[in-house]
Amino acid sequence: MRHDDRTTLPYVVRTGDGVGHLVGPLAYTFGNYKIEPLAPPATIPVVEGPIPQLEQPGPDEFSVATFNVENFFDNKEPHRPSDPPKPSRAEYERKRDRIVETIVALGAPTIVGLQEVENIGVLEDVAAQPELAGYDYRAALIEGPSSRDIDVGFLVRGDRATLEGVGQYQAPEGLFSRPPLMITATLHTASAGDVTVYAIVNHFISKAGGEALTEPRRVMEAQWNAHLVDQILAADPNAYVVVLGDLNDYYDSAPLRALTDGDSPGGQLVNVLGALPPEERYSYIFQGVSQLLDHILVTPALAAHQVRVNVLHINADYPPPDPENPGPRHCSDHDPVVAVFRVGE
Structure with missing residues (x-):
């Protein structure tokens, strides 16, 4: 309507x-x-209850989430984008608190990949909020060349994992305005001991310039991710690698096929969203059409340990909230996605 x-x-x-x-x-x-x-x-009207609360990962499990938080800017200068304008302090805090509420609702994932974040300071502010303080989240973000100051980053639970390394991997000739960010994390499990996981968060180019004109670039962005995964698998063919983020294209699109049906091992990942029925596979709605733009893809070795996957439909189905009474829904135009894996007994 x-x-x-x-x-x-x-x-x-x-x-x-x-x-x-x-x-x-x-x-x-x-x-x-x-x-x-x-x-x-x-x-x-449908009576709205509280947003669903997903189960936290067990002692031999870990979870990975992706969440485009839509223009999460701080209230400080300089503020480069002309649209949207710099938020007031109250607007910033409302946005921050609703992101915190969403992370809690996702079951406090072990690893959260985020898109459209201005800087590491806002991630550290999220991690410092009382609702998340017990999880000891560690922030990772390296600012990129985006003209809108929207970057990709991570929050990693310090009580369940050790953040070992962070690197930004720009493709040749500056392919990415938001270069992929890779972390290496050691997960601490009850029965499997320490487990190494590599995660690469992305925000591919949007379709704003036209789908046909921008798709070749998204394919190249996907191929670059496959190349990064190939380098990891060359050292360990059974490595646990996650490629996640707002890939700005559909489940069966050419860019996604470059990650699932490619020629090299890095291009033969498993999209965990395949475990959901088609009617639940959406994370964004454009002009009334539901779309799946946010993905989590993993190496086959990790896919064998998948337990469940959820798209938390708390944003895309709902209109922008009343600024004076925002409520928990529609803190972004994207729904978050979370997947759980069990690596122990």
Whole structure:
């Protein structure tokens, strides 16, 4: 449902709400059928409960999440992007607190890869909040060349893992405006001992310039990730490697196939979202069409230990919130994705 002037909208319609007594002429503009109501329709809102709380990983498990947090900027100067403007302190804190609430709802993942983060300071601020303080999250971020100051980063649970190394891997000729960030982490499990995991977080180029024009670049970005994975697998063919992030393309698209159906081992990863039924495979909604843009792909050695995967549908299905009473939903335009693996007995 769409309303052309939000300032006159007397209600907010969310996914699942009922709409009745919708009467008016049928129009067709910009590729969509529309009804021009003669009178305000009746709505039957769905009562919203608290957001779902996913289970934390067990003593022999670890979890990996990806979350595009949509323009997570601090309240300090300099603020380079003209859009959106620099948030007020209150706006920044509301955004931060809702991101914290989402991480808790995801079951406090062992490793969280984030996109659209301004700097490491905002990640450290997230980690320092009381709701997360007990997990001793460690932040990792290296600023890249993005003109909008949106970078990729990690939060790693210090109570469950040791962050061993962080590196940014720009492809030749500056392919990425948000270069991939790789971490090496040692996970501490109850029965399997210490386990090494490599994770590479990405934010591929969007389709804003047109899908046909931008897809070749996303394919090259995917191929560069496959190359990075190849280098790890050359030293250890059974390494646990995760490629994750907002890849800005679909489950069966050419860029994703470059990571799952490529010629080298690094291009033969397993997309963990394949374990979900198709109707649950979405993390973003554009003009009413649900899409899966956020992915977690792993090497076959790690895929053998997959326990479960969830897309926490708390953002994409919901309209932007009331700034004065934001609530827990729609703190971003993307839904977060989390996968759990069991490596011990």
